Amino acid sequence: MSELQAVEVKYCEVCTFPLEYCEFGASLPRCKDWLKEHDEDLYNEIYNSETKIVSANEAKISKDLAKLQLKEAKKHERELEIKKTSKITLKIFERTKRKRGVAIQGLEVFGADIDIKKMAKQFASKFATGASVVKDEIVVQGDVADEIEQHLLKLLKEKGLDEVSVEQVDEKRKKPADPKPDGKADK
Amino acid sequence: MFKKFTKDDVHTKSNVKSSVQRGLKVKLVAQFPKLEPVIDELIPKKSSLVLFKCEDKIQLYLIDNEVVFFQQFDELIPSLKVVHKYPSCFPHVQVDRGAIKFVLSGANIMCPGLTSAGGWLPEETIPEGSIVIVKAEGKETALAVGKLLMSSDEIKAQNKGMGIELQHYLGDGLWKFSPE
16 A cells, blocks of 8 residues: 655744735735745745636735734734833842842733743743742742843744844842943833 | 643643553554554554543543643544655545635634635535544645544535534644643
8 A cells, every 4th residue: 555645834924824815814924924935946936926816806805904914914013013112120029138039021012932930940940949920920939030140031032023122120239230231221 | 622721721731551552553554444554653552551540521642742642532643743654545626715814813713714715625525523633735745633523525515614623733832832
């Protein structure tokens, strides 16, 4: 018996659909960009050989789709804007004696890019401290604000969101406030 | 069925006993005879199958955190990822280009979309109630999995009303579902 081979279907990483369905997704322009960057040949195959099927009500459908895609593009832009203007606050708080903890706030905006729970876990193992999620913030038990800031900035840069500012706030100023200035000028 | 579906809808997770797993495999092959040569590839003997019991009596079967198939009542329905891997193992129908958009937003498939020039129905009869995968005009991969509401002959004859009840489609809750 001839063995049935599993077919490898390539998926678009922007909209998760198989590549040929990108055109029906709401994020076509971004899908196109992504594919062009990753696989030029496939891109040409899919998008430059089009206009072969034209049915009667094609015009209307594509118009509707275009509308939807425009809407989605705007939404995406807006979200990006929000993300860019938002800032992450590292709140340093005092615990007993000279122990300190850091609460990271303002991460919820990045819900799509950052899994808060996973991040807390990561911090816990990276800094060898306790880290937990309280509502929308991560509470790290340890004086590791600088390290966290560096890590966050690196992470944000990877995501192409380096306009986001990360700043440290000292809640109680028993000692002089952390001399380090803000990560970057905000807004 | 999965228009709205998130991991909050999962109630319990449990491992499936290997004897039950064997039974499921037999059932799958009975339902989709063409799956027989690849069933061991799809569900390896040693793999641990995980059962997620969800809202509305939906049961998902996962291997390595990937949904392989699911069931709500009696019949087992393959997930689209599996359908994409083994497209020739399932009976398929095709809708015309105009219908794609609606199918991707979760609509049930109307008969005219299957009988028009761009649509395609197999020559042989597929009985009512069977699970079919839905492909689209000009596309190679499947975009949905559905259940026939009438036999394929009836669809051809009547050419009116709902032909396929959609179970699972690209971009629905199950497609986006990840157990992590």
